Amino acid sequence: MSDEMNNMNSNYQNPEMQKDSAGCMGLVVSFFIPIVGIILYFVKRSPMFDARGYLYAAGAGFALSLILQVVASVLM
Numbered sequence: 001m002s003d004e005m006n007n008m009n010s011n012y013q014n015p016e017m018q019k020d021s022a023g024c025m026g027l028v029v030s031f032f033i034p035i036v037g038i039i040l041y042f043v044k045r046s047p048m049f050d051a052r053g054y055l056y057a058a059g060a061g062f063a064l065s066l067i068l069q070v071v072a073s074v075l076m
Contacts, residue, residue: 022053030057037061 022030022040030037030053037058045051 019048019050021050022057027053027057030054031061034058034062034065 022044026037026040030040035058037054040054041051041058044054
């Protein structure tokens with residue numbers, strides 16, 4: 001228990017260890033509109049903000065749309 005408290009105290013004392021990350025709505029928009037995710041990644045990236053989530057969501061959305069297009073073209 002005391003180890004957990006020491007870890008929590010050290011995180012509060014050192015703000016460089018805490019990074020903000022992408023919000024839920026931003027990730028959803030990035031997934032459905034990948035170009036928005038790519039733009040948000042380049043706009044929001046900084047040492048204090050972890051913007052990789054936008055890029056991962058955009059990549060996943062792009063990959064899913066590509067797979068769905070291939071499947072649809074095979075079935076037609």
